[in-house]
Amino acid sequence: xxxxxxxxxxxxxxxxxxxxxxxxxxxxxxxxxxxxxxxxxxxxxxxxxxxxxxxxxxxxxxxxxxxxxxxxxxxxxxxxxxxxxxxxxxxxxxxxxxxxxxxxxxxxxxxxxxxxxxxxxxxxxxxxxxxxxxxxxxxxxxxxxxxxxxxxxxxxxxxxxxxxxxxxxxxxxxxxxxxxxxxxxxxxxxxxxxxxxxxxxxxxxxxxxxxxxxx
Numbered sequence: 744x745x746x747x748x749x750x751x752x753x754x755x756x757x758x759x760x761x762x763x764x765x766x767x768x769x770x771x772x773x774x775x776x777x778x779x780x781x782x783x784x785x786x787x788x789x790x791x792x793x794x795x796x797x798x799x800x801x802x803x804x805x806x807x808x809x810x811x812x813x814x815x816x817x818x819x820x821x822x823x824x825x826x827x828x829x830x831x832x833x834x835x836x837x838x839x840x841x842x843x844x845x846x847x848x849x850x851x852x853x854x855x856x857x858x859x860x861x862x863x864x865x866x867x868x869x870x871x872x873x874x875x876x877x878x879x880x881x882x883x884x885x886x887x888x889x890x891x892x893x894x895x896x897x898x899x900x901x902x903x904x905x906x907x908x909x910x911x912x913x914x915x916x917x918x919x920x921x922x923x924x925x926x927x928x929x930x931x932x933x934x935x936x937x938x939x940x941x942x943x944x945x946x947x948x949x950x951x952x953x954x955x956x957x958x
Contacts, residue, residue, distance in 0.1 A: 749774040749807040752796060754781045755949035755956075758854055758910030759815040760803040764944035765906045766819045770826040774805075778951035816850060819903055831903045841897045845887060845904035849911050853880035873918040881915065881925050888927040895931055901938070909935050913946065 751767070751774050753760035767774055779802050780787045787793060788800045797804040797813045804813045808825070812818045823831050833839045856876040862869040891897045896904035912932040915922065922929050935941050942948070947958035 747809075749805055750777055751775070752777045752779050752793070752802055752804040752806075753949070753951075754779050754802050755946045755952045757781065757802050758914055759801070759850075761910040761913075761944060761946060762815045762850075762906045763803045763805060763818050764949075765909070765940055766822050766831065766903075768940035768944050769829060769831070769901065770822055772822065772826060774807075776950055778949075780951065816846060816903070819906065823903075830900070831906065833897065833900065833902060838891075838897050841891045842902040842904045845884070845891065845896050846907045848880070848884055848887070849904075849907040853877060853884075853911055854914070856880075870918055873914075874920050877911070877915045877918060877920050881920070881928060885925045885927055888931065892927055892931060894934055901935070905931070905935050908932060909941055 749767075749772060751760070751763065753764065753776055755778070779793055781802070784790075788797075788802060793804075794800055796806075796811060799813055801813065803815060803818065804811060805818050807821070812821055819831065832842055853876065862873065865872045888896060893899040895901055896908055908928070909932055912922075912928060936945075945958070946952060947956055
């Protein structure tokens, strides 16, 4: 493995990028950040330069240990394998499966339905579309968490599921989803946002955060 500092290609408001920023912060991994503005210049992710980094033309991408990884959960799994402390996947097989289930529920069943590419296709009704997609997913997630949650999504240890939850709640708030029906999601999100790793990785604290959105 090389000893060069990792490079994270990120957009401040990308929930997928935020998951990885949380993981890097929790594991104490220092990195350099290269902003990729998904709106400027028609989307900097479509540039030839970035396509050479990630052919899928999506953030995040992470250059680390001589390789380039994309897809947030693939990156987080690599960080878990190479920097196992603190754990983001429980040792207990049942809890580990629950963490993966919740993470997949969010990253496959909710977030892709309301991401930028989809909303561009929806047009004028994009807010209503996003609200419906998130609400539908949160109804199921709330029910699941009532069985798995302790202080956090699965028990009392921060896990990969929590890394997925907080950015998705932020998306819900941005699209003005009524969070009243989801008290468990709301409680866990509030507890997680009190943790340093979640604060420093927050979209309002990033180098590419516009001045009007900074904390």
